[in-house]
Amino acid sequence: MATALELRSGRLRRPPAAPVRPRRGRRERRVVVVARHVVLIIATALFFGPFVWMILTSLKSSSSALVYPPTLLPHHWHFGNYLDVFRAAPFGTFYLNSIIQAVASTIGQVVTSALAGYAFARLRFPGRQLIFFILLGALLVPFQVVFVPLVHLLAALHWLNSYEGLIIPNIPSIFGAFLFRQFFMSFPAELEDAAAVDGAGILRRFISVVAPLSRGTAGAFAILAFIYNWNNFFYQFIIVNTNRYMTVQLGLVLFQSQQTASEFNLLMAASTIAVIPVLIVFLVFQRQIVRGIMLGGLK
Amino acid sequence: MEDKRSGGGVSRREEIIAGYAFVAPTAVLLSLFYFVPLIETFYYSFTKWDPASVTPAHYVGLANYRQLGGSVGFLPAVLHTLVYLAFTVPISVAVGLGLAMLLNRPFRGSGIYRTLVFTPYIAPIVGSALVFSYILSPLGGIANDLLSAFGIHPINFLAENPWAMIWLIIFSIWQVAGFNMVIYLAALASVPEVYYEAAEMDGARFFARFRHITWPLIWPSTLFLLVIGVVNSIQVFTQVYALTGGGPIDSTWTVIYWIYQEDFVYFNGGLATAGSVVLFLVGMILTLLQLRFLGRRRVEMMS
Numbered sequence: 192m193a194t195a196l197e198l199r200s201g202r203l204r205r206p207p208a209a210p211v212r213p214r215r216g217r218r219e220r221r222v223v224v225v226a227r228h229v230v231l232i233i234a235t236a237l238f239f240g241p242f243v244w245m246i247l248t249s250l251k252s253s254s255s256a257l258v259y260p261p262t263l264l265p266h267h268w269h270f271g272n273y274l275d276v277f278r279a280a281p282f283g284t285f286y287l288n289s290i291i292q293a294v295a296s297t298i299g300q301v302v303t304s305a306l307a308g309y310a311f312a313r314l315r316f317p318g319r320q321l322i323f324f325i326l327l328g329a330l331l332v333p334f335q336v337v338f339v340p341l342v343h344l345l346a347a348l349h350w351l352n353s354y355e356g357l358i359i360p361n362i363p364s365i366f367g368a369f370l371f372r373q374f375f376m377s378f379p380a381e382l383e384d385a386a387a388v389d390g391a392g393i394l395r396r397f398i399s400v401v402a403p404l405s406r407g408t409a410g411a412f413a414i415l416a417f418i419y420n421w422n423n424f425f426y427q428f429i430i431v432n433t434n435r436y437m438t439v440q441l442g443l444v445l446f447q448s449q450q451t452a453s454e455f456n457l458l459m460a461a462s463t464i465a466v467i468p469v470l471i472v473f474l475v476f477q478r479q480i481v482r483g484i485m486l487g488g489l490k
Numbered sequence: 491m492e493d494k495r496s497g498g499g500v501s502r503r504e505e506i507i508a509g510y511a512f513v514a515p516t517a518v519l520l521s522l523f524y525f526v527p528l529i530e531t532f533y534y535s536f537t538k539w540d541p542a543s544v545t546p547a548h549y550v551g552l553a554n555y556r557q558l559g560g561s562v563g564f565l566p567a568v569l570h571t572l573v574y575l576a577f578t579v580p581i582s583v584a585v586g587l588g589l590a591m592l593l594n595r596p597f598r599g600s601g602i603y604r605t606l607v608f609t610p611y612i613a614p615i616v617g618s619a620l621v622f623s624y625i626l627s628p629l630g631g632i633a634n635d636l637l638s639a640f641g642i643h644p645i646n647f648l649a650e651n652p653w654a655m656i657w658l659i660i661f662s663i664w665q666v667a668g669f670n671m672v673i674y675l676a677a678l679a680s681v682p683e684v685y686y687e688a689a690e691m692d693g694a695r696f697f698a699r700f701r702h703i704t705w706p707l708i709w710p711s712t713l714f715l716l717v718i719g720v721v722n723s724i725q726v727f728t729q730v731y732a733l734t735g736g737g738p739i740d741s742t743w744t745v746i747y748w749i750y751q752e753d754f755v756y757f758n759g760g761l762a763t764a765g766s767v768v769l770f771l772v773g774m775i776l777t778l779l780q781l782r783f784l785g786r787r788r789v790e791m792m793s
Contacts (some may be wrong), residue, residue: 227592231603234589238664239606242613244632245621254564257630259638281709303519306512316509323518329524335725336770339753339762340530341523343541360523363516368600393508413701422614424728444732447620455624466617473612477605480612484669485676 194444243465249273249460256455272460279457280449281434282464283443290359292427293420299362299418301409307326308371313380323372329365334426338485342429357438361420367412368482374408375401412480418469418480439465505628509579545759555766562742563778564765571724572745574659582663583712586670591700593671594678604675608668615665619732622661623648631660654734654742660731666722668714677711678704713784717742720776724769745769 248256249272251265253391273358276282283387310316340350341360350356383400391399402409424440431437443465473480535554539547558564589607593600610618626633626647634644647653681704689699727746734742746764753762 214575221609224597228599231592234592235606235655237602238668241607241618241621241625242609244618244625248624253509259630261630261633261635274532279784281792301623303515307516310509312510314505314509316506319509326517326520330525331774332528332719332770333725333773334726335533335749336766337524337527339541339749339759339766340527342753343759344523344527344530359519363523365516365520365521369515381740393504418612422612424616425612427749428728428731443616443620455627455630458620462617462620466613469612469614470609473609475606477608481672483609484672 219354245459245462245466247457249463251456253430253454253456256396259294269456269489272456276457276460276464278443280446282442285437288436289421289438291354293417295358296361296420297413297416299358300367301363301413303362304364304367304412305371305402305405305409307368309375309401311372312370312375326365326368338429345430352431352433352436357436361426364416367416370412371405371408374405411483414472414479415483420471421469492685496593501728502609515601524730531766534759535764535767537760540757541753541759542757554760557761558764558768561761563748567745570655570742571726571744574726575720575723577659578662578714578723581655582666583670583715583719585663585667586715587674589671590668590678592754594675604606608672610665611668615728616732617731619661621758622733626657651738651741657787658729658733661733664727673711673715675706677708681707715779716784717777719782720780723772724773
């Protein structure tokens with residue numbers, strides 16, 4: 192299954208041993224298989240069902256979103272709901288802000304992390320270990336512990352309600368530096384030495400030889416970072432409170448507060464607008480995402 | 491640490507300069523936007539500080555910390571956070587493990603199940619919370635439609651006690667279980683098959699195999715998930731803000747919510763940062779306790 196989550200563990204999986212205990216018959220196993228599917232179908236309905244419900248409701252009329260008993264499919268498909276959402280609130284601006292914020296943060300994270308990871312793995316300079324462990328210490332401090340003074344620092348810089356504020360403090364990534372350090376530590380030195388013989392300097396060598404070869408790691412990290420940045424509500428929430436710089440997440444909260452409770456079809460359309468980009472990125476890149484999460488999670 | 495790189499072609503001096511230059515963007519930005527505010531958090535927690543005025547903060551010793559105990563809302567916020575944590579963490583880890591056990595061996599369709607169950611973890615919380623508030627709405631929400639099929643009157647789940655907290659917990663479990671599953675799937679895949687084969691020869695049944703082989707071998711992952719589960723739970727904000735807004739009254743107020751309110755609404759910067767410091771210390775203590783008591787168990791079992 193090409194698009195399925197594949198945990199690269201094939202090597203460890205051998206075909207199951209032939210049943211040793213004849214007691215456990217074919218029928219018993221069949222019951223187990225069916226029971227497992229039943230449990231998993233219920234689990235899938237609970238975990239993924241809300242998204243299906245969201246999309247279907249987003250295409251209903253406002254009265255059929257409230258009708259009892261509820262119907263699964265819309266009577267008429269109201270694609271115009273999406274236009275209404277864009278008309279009711281500046282979701283175009285919100286989208287643009289989210290994209291600028293997420294893309295710029297991601298690029299910054301990838302570039303600075305790759306540079307730092309490379310230096311920590313391959314360059315010798317005094318204090319290398321010390322600096323690395325101090326930076327690693329930041330992982331122990333939740334962002335929520337530093338946000339009060341940070342907001343006042345950013346206010347002093349006039350970075351609240353600005354792209355600078357949304358992007359620049361987000362850029363340093365310890366997780367990213369760690370990921371790239373692990374990668375470069377297992378990177379064959381010979382490849383670099385070939386370039387060194389040509390007399391290329393370190394930066395030159397990094398750009399022309401090392402960076403292109405680390406595309407796999409950079410890609411996996413970039414995808415994770417993009418999703419993280421897109422979803423990073425709390426940070427955006429404390430930085431921005433004007434429409435001009437609101438992201439999709441903030442705009443969604445704003446939109447919700449402006450709607451009357453009965454307009455669930457429009458609310459679900461707005462919700463779909465916020466969820467869909469991440470959902471698409473996830474479905475396309477799920478293998479890299481899962482691998483990245485496991486690398487970060489299991490260190 | 492052994493250095494694999496041979497220095498050919500580059501002078502020692504150039505290497506040192508490049509080393510600092512490559513690390514600088516991360517180190518400088520992190521210092522400015524993380525380490526400096528961290529130190530400031532500790533500093534301001536000992537001061538009376540109004541972040542909205544130009545009056546400089548002045549030292550008041552431990553007054554803020556003494557005030558925390560008596561302050562309206564802080565202790566309830568701590569209590570709500572602990573209740574939230576006590577249910578969310580163990581249940582989401584158990585659900586993740588259950589899903590991973592069901593999906594460990596590949597079979598037709600297992601990939602689809604994995605993908606769909608994992609989706610809530612990567613979806614934006616604000617969007618998911620909005621869907622939940624529709625499902626739970628007393629007006630046309632399917633949860634209440636189901637109840638009325640059994641003749642039960644609609645319940646305003648997100649505005650009634652204790653339903654708001656219960657649904658906040660369920661929502662958070664729903665959101666994070668897929669992540670726990672992925673971590674457990676990796677752990678389960680690394681348990682050598684020969685162990686199970688040997689156990690099967692001995693006639694060990696499923697629960698015996700699970701207890702004596704699987705559980706001890708995946709314990710490091712369990713410990714990891716418990717530790718990060720606790721760290722994430724004590725700083726929960728977005729789920730609360732998007733789903734219940736802290737209500738009804740203040741029944742789902744959590745610590746971060748309280749800190750946010752003190753600083754951004756009441757401008758008690760000193761009191762807010764004292765709350766941050768307490769949160770930080772509680773997080774550290776809970777993490778160390780878990781590593782100390784739960785980490786040792788693993789060693790005993792593995793030896």
